[in-house]
Amino acid sequence: MVPGVTDSGLYTDHYELTMAQGYWLDGQAExxxxxxxxxxxxxxxxxxxxxxGLSDLLDCLTAWHFDDQACAHLGTLGFDPDFIAFLADFRFQGxxxxxxxxxxxxxxxxxxxxxxxxxxxxxxxxxxxxxxxxxSLIATKAARLRQAAGPRLLLDFGLRRAPGLGGLQASKAAVLGGMDATSNVLAAMRYGLVSSGTQAHAWIQAHDDELSAFRHYARRYPSQCILLLDTYDTLRSGLPNAIRVAHELAADGHRLQGVRLDSGDLAYLSKVTRRRLDEEGLDYVKILASNQLDEYLIHSLLEQGAPIDAFGVGTRLVTGQPDAVLDGVYKLCQxxxxxxxxxxxxxxxxxxxxxxxxxxxxxxxxxxxxxxxxxxxxxxxxxxxxxxxxxxxxxxxxxxxxxxxxxxxxxxxxxxxxxxxxxxxxxxxxxxxxxxxxxxxxxxxxxxxxxxxxxxxxxxxxxxxxxxxxxxx
Amino acid sequence: MVPGVTDSGLYTDHYELTMAQGYWLDGQAExxxxxxxxxxxxxxxxxxxxxxGLSDLLDCLTAWHFDDQACAHLGTLGFDPDFIAFLADFRFQGxxxxxxxxxxxxxxxxxxxxxxxxxxxxxxxxxxxxxxxxxSLIATKAARLRQAAGPRLLLDFGLRRAPGLGGLQASKAAVLGGMDATSNVLAAMRYGLVSSGTQAHAWIQAHDDELSAFRHYARRYPSQCILLLDTYDTLRSGLPNAIRVAHELAADGHRLQGVRLDSGDLAYLSKVTRRRLDEEGLDYVKILASNQLDEYLIHSLLEQGAPIDAFGVGTRLVTGQPDAVLDGVYKLCQxxxxxxxxxxxxxxxxxxxxxxxxxxxxxxxxxxxxxxxxxxxxxxxxxxxxxxxxxxxxxxxxxxxxxxxxxxxxxxxxxxxxxxxxxxxxxxxxxxxxxxxxxxxxxxxxxxxxxxxxxxxxxxxxxxxxxxxxxxx
The missing domain is CATH 3.20.140.10 (nicotinate phosphoribosyltransferase)
Structure with a gap:
């Protein structure tokens, strides 16, 4: 529940208020x-x-009210003063x-x-x-992603492409539906979720070269280091540099946690990456894949034998593509x-x-x-x-x-x-x-x-x- | 800006904080x-x-901060105490x-x-x-709806199908992009938009019969009455009842404002409705259409000569279908x-x-x-x-x-x-x-x-x- 928004009696369609006033003035309210x-x-x-969405709904219904500002606003819209006075004391009691x-x-x-x-x-x-x-739309999408991914780690990366403030609800629903964690730190705090993330291309670009960038990150986060491979070239730059840093970490008694593939043919790249890592004795390094994934792509990657351990899913999760909507309705039945x-x-x-x-x-x-x-x-x-x-x-x-x-x-x-x-x-x-x-x-x-x-x-x-x-x- | 959400430094991806801490601890913050x-x-x-989205962004950046709860949460995630102390004083100054x-x-x-x-x-x-x-996605969609609808009235009816709290932003963006008004009363109050609406099927069902429902509504809102025709049957019930009520209103010196078509073949129904209204001397009664509309359907209806004066658009506006996303990115360039x-x-x-x-x-x-x-x-x-x-x-x-x-x-x-x-x-x-x-x-x-x-x-x-x-x- 977000104070000032979902606890506000004005977070509704205009016609609900028009109809409610009609019932109330006509003595049909009860x-x-x-x-x-x-x-x-x-x-x-x-x-x-x-x-x-049920828990959010119950919280909002408990708090839902028309505050002074809301009542004043309804006055400017021409609502009846007696009805506004009724709304000022309104609480859902159903x-x-x-x-x-x-x-x-x-x-x-x-x-x-x-x-x-x-x-x-x-x-x-x-x-x-x-x-x-x-x-419910987002939780259903997450459940489908889980079905495709099996026991592999599933991360919600969607906040940046989420529909504005809906991102808060998307991250929660995503975890309820089957994701293991979310990148959304606020949602994680509010709803008791696990938050996680790796690094952006900007981290690599901000350093003089990719190897320095990887080394700095590994030095700073030696036990939870996941390196992003595709800033310049996954196989000709990212992977060799990551392997070098993995060995440096190992010399200090640490294990590189993983590498992230974020573009290109993820099936091909994950296979080459796995093979090269294994040849280097780095079989413990996990492969995380991201980039416009959905349940079909994950299913296809795994069917092709892509040795991917974790998937980051963003856009197509939080927008509920391709449907983008659950067509729920609310109908009077008695x-x-x-x-x-x-x-x-x-x-x-x-x-x-x-x-x-x-x-x-x-x-x-x-x-x-x-x-x-x-x-x-x-x-x-x-x-x-x-x-x-x-x-x-x-x-x-x-x-x-x-x-x-x-x-x-x-x-x-x-x-x-x-x-x-x-x-x-x-x-x-x-x-x-x-x-x-x-x-x-x-x-x-x-x-x-x-x-x-x-x-x-x-x-x-x-x-x-x-x-x-x-x-x- | 929504306090507790978009002014929170935690409304971000986990990796932004990890990278920021890395820069800060490595002396690269400046x-x-x-x-x-x-x-x-x-x-x-x-x-x-x-x-x-710019005005919202500037407001949020001005207010963005890490409060005590946010700092405490970052402590539980293992962030460095000195970095958290830095965040406690953080303000965007770029x-x-x-x-x-x-x-x-x-x-x-x-x-x-x-x-x-x-x-x-x-x-x-x-x-x-x-x-x-x-x-930007929603404003662009609204601009396309406006292009299709020409000078006709365009109403945002999307809140019920909007992506949760994103509905607040959707209604604003919809009006910025070209809609005349929104059903979303809270967005209208917060952003100075016009809100409007008609009536739901429930209003009709709650009365003993459709004619009583129409009469009650017309008596209550004689100068702003739009009647919903399709609860039982648009042409065999809704329209004849609406015509009767229009005449009753006219006898009292009022004009029925409009009728709403919400299902069926809108091109056919609007033509029949217009003809029957005109035959009854009710040429001033407007026709409003809704039901899964988008710019293509509106264009097609008008191309078929559908005499529709106003369109209510919901789902396909606020979900930005079929794309559901604008793929904006944020990249380091220097x-x-x-x-x-x-x-x-x-x-x-x-x-x-x-x-x-x-x-x-x-x-x-x-x-x-x-x-x-x-x-x-x-x-x-x-x-x-x-x-x-x-x-x-x-x-x-x-x-x-x-x-x-x-x-x-x-x-x-x-x-x-x-x-x-x-x-x-x-x-x-x-x-x-x-x-x-x-x-x-x-x-x-x-x-x-x-x-x-x-x-x-x-x-x-x-x-x-x-x-x-x-x-x-």
Whole structure:
């Protein structure tokens, strides 16, 4: 939570305030509303997203308020003085239901259910989407990088290419999703992450020659020295100089930690580098690679047998390329006791009405078998229906299940202690391991089964029919 | 500037601190360094970028410091106590040279020249890149949207899909680049922007029926009512209900301001909507369109004759899709009196050494004719050479020119008053109008001429030769 920004009631879309004022002035403020946060398509042509941003969201909701400056600003915009006075005392006092941060979630299912009065639940829409969409996108990208890199070290180098202040959230989400460390020192301090880095070309250029630059760095950081090889020429300058410095370090009882390849053909260069290092008895020197990497390039490098021990990933991680967005939305699904929905020409965009729960079924090996979206007061189903094909079912007999949406905030109070980044990252890793490889592969992954209960199917049809009956013929 | 984040000395990459400590402990802190900020490729397959982020950068540099918590954190990371004591008193006291915010800039040219001691100029690298890369990307996208939309109203609706806190910077950059207003109320308050918005599907769903929802909204906001048509069915429900409410408003002496189309075929729907509104004597009701728009879709809609008066653009603006990144870098080009560079297999990545100035030449109509990168102490050239083809020249005889890099900070003090967003946006608009249409068109734009002076060409060759002579044969 960043004071003055994400704790500000003005960190929202103008229309949230216009609508909230409308409800409030019309005496509708105390109506009970239920909104769902969900996304329609998993990012990166995959099947899943890693849900993150929850802890930030809960912190921000706890602190969210309209200070004097905010109220004065709303006055200049013509908002009603009585409504502004109401906002001056406003605190979010609603309820949130969500899986733990780091959970594996799927398209179409409610990821957060928000309940409260109509004003407060409407006002927080933009804040919730802003915090959860981006964090979940980056964590999902990091999870894919981890899948490609296996046990190798993965470093987030993205702050310089990050979307401004979003870099703070990117680094955290990156570590929650699977990176080992980040270059972002502030994020590391705030969120208890490990920060790390090597050296820039400027260090080499600032010295009279590359060898002097390497020697100075090695003298200063003898036990954590990683030398950047490509300032002048990786094989004809950087590597020979690094080998010389490695021997000098060894003579003093130190070990050169690594070398970094930052341009050129990383598969070829890493193989030559490894061979020359090994010929020199420097088999302990690690090879770190960077330069416009993503999960596909890492996969390809390793498939080619590139002997790379660590990857630094920047731009394509923190921008979530190529998608650059998780399309999460926040939709009203019940008002007072009335389930409601929005229609659409596109059947995939018809929303699921009513207060809902999501159950996850597990197979005998503890792997995820299917997720079911149900009405909140239903017992777990024994059979689920495909959301867009009522003829397709999945039978759940013999599988155990548990609910995914647990209360995480009640009366505006956070219900759980803050988990450490390490705890969330470990949870994410464990949960991803429960998702079968066919749902995680990069090329044409097999869709994971997400169904809806018969009661929800019927409710949706009833609501759709009722709305359609009102259309002009 | 966001206290606790962008004024923190820890809002940087770990290696900046490691290198700075190395310089400082080695007695190199007081050496004079000159860095260039530039980008290698214009975004969106265009020829230019709109330079923004400068004002934020200057504010952050003025405030940038290492507080007690930051120093304590660096202690836990093993930084040297004397160096930490130095950082506790650190203030950036260097010089920056840059064009005004809102300037049209091109690939390869120094956009900011930073001079100062080696420690301070190295430390600010990440901060500068983080602030300028993203803001310039979004402003450039907004300029392209403006080009497509012509005089029509353009609204930034992106906060919900913005990259977390980066949404604050996105909204500002969007308006600097050409949007008329933003939905982001906090950004509007902080930066003096106009905020605006319409209504969400939830407003419609929360009422018993669409007509009641429209009526309530119109009663509450009779002079600024824009009705969202697609909750149930644009033509069979939204539009007939909106027409009815428009007549009711008219009976009370008000005019319905507009209707919003948010799904479906916007070209078709806008034509039908316009015709039916006009048939009802509601020719004053504006049509606003939104839903995954970008400059290409807006161009296509208008080419099809879609009678749309205003566009709301969200995701593809604030994520800078499809690029999602401006690849700006920060490279050391001179240390003390020694110009320096980095070599590369890729000739486009060989950097330009030395302290440099950029001149811009104008033709008789005041249009940009060519930009020239020169050494800082040279008089304006009479002839420029293509940076990668020494046989190609541009003759400047008879053209007037002016320098682009002007001092904007000296001894760590900002040299100019803060300009309003409107002033910067107007400057950007005026400067874009000086760029010939062939350089601005979306499809295969003609490259703008950026050349280098003979002296710079020779210096680069001398530096390249000197470095290559040192390579292992």
């Amino acid at each position: 109506r009970h509303a239920c909104f769902d946060y969900f996304f329609r398509k998993a990012p990166f042509q995959g099947t899943y997203a890693l849900f993150t 309820e949130l239901f969500a899986p733990p941060e780091g959970e594996v979630v799927f398209a179409g299912m409610p990821v957060i259910r928000v309940e409260g009065n109509l004003v407060e639940t409407q006002l927080i829409e933009t804040l919730l989407l802003n915090l959860c969409n981006y964090a 008002i007072d006791e009335r389930p409601c929905l929005k229609l659409s020409e596109n059947p995939e965009k018809i929303i699921l009405p009513g207060r809902k729960q999501v159950f996850r079924w597990y197979d005998g090996q503890g792997r995820f078998y299917a997720d079911g979206i149900q009405l909140a007061d239903e017992a777990p189903a024994t059979r689920l229906t495909h959301p867009r094909d009522p003829e397709r079912h999945v039978d759940l007999t013999g599988y155990r299940c548990e609910p995914l949406l647990r209360p995480v905030m009640a009366q505006g109070i956070r219900l759980e202690p803050v988990a450490s980044a390490q705890t969330i990252a470990a949870y994410a890793r464990d949960r991803l391991a429960c998702l079968a490889p066919e749902h995680r592969r990069f090329d044409n992954p097999h869709p994971y089964k997400v169904g809806i209960s018969t009661a929800l199917l019927q409710l949706r049809q009833t609501c759709v029919n009722a709305q359609r009956a009102r259309l002009v013929p | 050496r004079h360094a000159c860095f260039d900020y530039f980008f290698r490729k214009a975004p969106f397959q265009g020829t230019y970028a709109l330079f923004t 010089e920056l040279f840059a064009p005004p915010e809102g300037e049209v800039v091109f690939a390869g040219m120094p956009v900011i020249r930073v001079e100062g001691n080696l420690v301070e100029t190295q430390l600010i690298e990440t901060l500068l890149l983080n602030l300028c890369n993203y803001a 240390i003390d009196e020694r110009p320096c560079l980095k070599l590369s297999e890729n000739p486009e990545k060989i950097i330009l050494p030395g302290r440099k100035q950029v001149f811009r030449w104008y033709d008789g109509q005041g249009r940009f004719y060519a930009d020239g990168i020169q050494l800082a102490d040279e008089a304006p050239a009479t002839r420029l050479t293509h940076p990668r083809d020494p046989e190609r020249h541009v003759d400047l005889t008879g053209y007037r020119c002016e320098p682009l890099l002007r001092p904007v900070m000296a001894q760590g003090i900002r040299l100019e008053p803060v300009a309003s967003a409107q002033t910067i946006a107007a400057y950007a608009r005026d400067r874009l109008a000086c760029l010939a249409p062939e350089h601005r068109r979306f499809d295969n734009p003609h490259p703008y001429k950026v050349g280098i002076s003979t002296a710079l060409l020779q210096l680069r060759q001398t530096c390249v030769n000197a470095q290559r002579a040192r390579l292992v044969p």
